[in-house]
Amino acid sequence: MKEMKSSTAVTAHIRNLKKCRRCAKMIPPVVAGEPVASKVLLIGQAPGSREGSFGKPFAWSAGKTLFKWFKTIGLDEEEVRNRIYFAAVCRCFPGKEKGHDRVPDAQEIQNCSRWLRAEFSLLKPHLVIPVGKLAIGQLLEFDKLEDVIGKSFSIQFLKTRTDIIPLPHPSGASTWHRREPGRKLLAKALQLMVKHPALQAIINKGSTKNRQ
Template sequence: MDSFEKLITEAKACRLCESFLPLGPRPVFSIRPTSKILVIGQAPGTKVHKTGIPWNDPSGDELRRWLGVDRDVFYEPEIFGIMPMGFCYPGRGKGGDMPPRPECAPTWHERMRAQMPVVQLTLLIGQYAQKYYLGATRKRTLTETVMAFEEYSPVYIPLVHPSPRNRMWQRRNPWFEEEVVPTLRDRVHELIRV
């Protein structure tokens, strides 16, 4: 059994996929044994890599708007644990950032989740987190999975990535803002108050 401090030190020093990372390794995550809500996104972008602060970019601004919380609350690790599918910036591809490195989640997630026994809600942001955590229960497309969010509650809420690149998706799917976001906010605020 890992001690929490030992696990964090080991994860921060990870060099598992160093040879694939154009900016080098810089694992970015924030968890505590007492985190109530776990945010599992994709991987840090260049701004997050530079600052070492998760969701410290326009995507993070949009995510906090969806959650109905400010930066102070979001960065309180006793409330929000933040653990992406890939801890380091994976590099740039043709249509944006590369996918999270496949080595990361199998190496760290189970060990880290074992150290967070009070997590009551996990937000699965984007297709990589949904595929990994929902497996065969996820729907044919990300849109269908997010639309079926109530099927995964109260353990998970699947979300589209809050990237500015997905604004068109949000415009085409107004039900997300009308149904998913209010449910998400209510659940998050209920857990913050506990």
Template sequence: MVARSRVQAHLNDHVVRLMQCRRCPRMQSTPVSGGAIVSDVMLIGQAPGPREPVLQKPFAHTAGRTLFQWFEKFCGLAESTVRSTGTDRVPAPDEIRNCSSWMNDEIKILRPRLIIPVGRLAIAQFIECTKLEKVIGCKFCVHRAGHTFDLIPLPHPSGASPWPKISPGKQLTERAMRQVACHPAIAALTGFERSLSRAKSKKTRRN
């Protein structure tokens, strides 16, 4: 409990500093954070759209709904159960470096068991991604920021991209989601959510 409290305190400080970041003068919006949530799973986005800064959470619009439908269908997980962290849009090398330092700091704090990068740009921050067909549906062991973790890439769920909807993307996306669902870190989250649901059900019956 003490160790988790220490991690939470470090993460709180990290998010406060992140929200004040103005390292990239060309950026039109402010950083978007999923909040200071301690978890063994990190969901890494690549480019918040116009709705995310307004709603102040990552994956907040159409693509986000599709993404979390995948998690609901294959893992039985609600959006709030999965740790979300959105990096800024990365059109230039200096902005990639700036955002990467924040991500590295967060990896050092959380030491996640599983990282799920969503979309080609996010995936490329961890492994080579010349073609989605070569990485989607595969699990990788990655070392970054002094920590080793599993990496399961997902395609971007944007409605503008047909890749996850047609062959071979559809089959590879389903394979990747099954890998996510079977991962021990996700299994632990699923068990936690079921326990929470049972506790709420008991409380409702007592009332």
């Protein structure tokens, strides 16, 4: 009953989020994931130019790499999308700047943070996976990726105590995760994730379902 209530609240949240047009420079549509009432929350940076037409986050090349990482710990793309809540620092495509996806500005990040705050109070996540520097920086102070990837942090965000396990950005433009020490640290982060009780619950949910 409680689960049904929270999934209705998450569905209503996403419906409202999709109507947001607060940032003048952002290019709609708002990109949101599945309305899953999950205890695991993944935070991306912002959608790229393709995600809007697919209607889901991580729908293009960065997503292929991200889901490959999840596959190594026993979850395929469908399972990840249906069992982990996908949030982002900004939910609309920022457009291009000098040939690259524009990094959202401080005001846009501030505007969109209200959606993230609402998600924290709705879901009260036990595990948060920020993907890439911009997302990690919303939760942790850090200098280099080497200081945070491959580690777990326990923080209080709003009224929720949660564990944070950061991942590097899987974008093709970044080579950090393909060379050392990035490769080793990424593998360490994935191992920390798979041992976390909230992710274990998600994996076990799948194996129970497969046995039925």
